Amino acid sequence: MDPNATDSDRPDLITQEIEYPGETGPVRAYLARPKGETKHPAVIVIHENRGLQPHIKDVTRRAAAEGFLALAPDALSPLGGTPEDEDQARSMIGELDPAATVKDMVAAVQYLKTEPLSTGQVGCTGFCWGGGMTNQVAVHAPDLAAAVPYYGRQPDAQDVPEIKASMLLHYAGLDERINAGIPAFEKALEEASVEYEIHIYEGAQHAFNNDTNAARYHPEAARLAWQRTIAFLKEKLKT
Numbered sequence: 001m002d003p004n005a006t007d008s009d010r011p012d013l014i015t016q017e018i019e020y021p022g023e024t025g026p027v028r029a030y031l032a033r034p035k036g037e038t039k040h041p042a043v044i045v046i047h048e049n050r051g052l053q054p055h056i057k058d059v060t061r062r063a064a065a066e067g068f069l070a071l072a073p074d075a076l077s078p079l080g081g082t083p084e085d086e087d088q089a090r091s092m093i094g095e096l097d098p099a100a101t102v103k104d105m106v107a108a109v110q111y112l113k114t115e116p117l118s119t120g121q122v123g124c125t126g127f128c129w130g131g132g133m134t135n136q137v138a139v140h141a142p143d144l145a146a147a148v149p150y151y152g153r154q155p156d157a158q159d160v161p162e163i164k165a166s167m168l169l170h171y172a173g174l175d176e177r178i179n180a181g182i183p184a185f186e187k188a189l190e191e192a193s194v195e196y197e198i199h200i201y202e203g204a205q206h207a208f209n210n211d212t213n214a215a216r217y218h219p220e221a222a223r224l225a226w227q228r229t230i231a232f233l234k235e236k237l238k239t
Helices: 056-064 086-093 098-114 129-140 157-162 182-191 219-236
Strands: 013-021 027-034 040-045 069-073 116-128 146-152 168-171 196-201
Touching: 013 056, 013 098, 013 129, 027 056, 027 098, 027 219, 040 098, 040 129, 040 219, 056 069, 056 146, 069 098, 069 182, 098 116, 098 129, 098 157, 116 129, 129 157, 146 157, 146 219, 157 182, 168 182, 168 219, 182 196
Parallel strands: 040 069, 040 116, 116 146, 146 168, 168 196
Antiparallel strands: 013 027, 027 069
């Protein structure tokens, strides 16, 4: 994983900026896929609370390199898109309409189900804020086949029975605030007979996957979680 990687470092991939129709209007997104005209299972990659930053584009390319049609929506599209200033982006995230934002992300599922180079099998992963949003996509998109939230805020227990996707849940051992919601979520998943796995990475902090954040990045946890994520998505999205 190279935190400084760019599109030009991946000649095996095709990358492009696209728009798809959402609840709030056109949603900007970054699309990456293997070269060629072969159909691939699709994965939505949802960014942290700093918007669609270069790191998330890099994660999207990593998913594409594993054989997925990978799409990273810009949740800040209704506000003009993600600015370069991460602090400004964080403030803008707080200005979003939560319900409309969920619908914008759910719309990505439908977009990818009908994209010509998609097999129609769609999964979703996301990090921090995007992890919580991944849980919401699982609740609101019955066509979603698999969801992999990283240290994401859990959905309300009463909404869990709506989940049809298989769930792979990654948590950081030192993330007390988010981890406080695990017991109720797990109980609700079990009662609703939702297929799920939970992994807690001891010694890791919230945002441990972000290799551009030296204070939080945990190489061993990030590597293991990513291996599990790819294996899980390949299994659940196969046709």
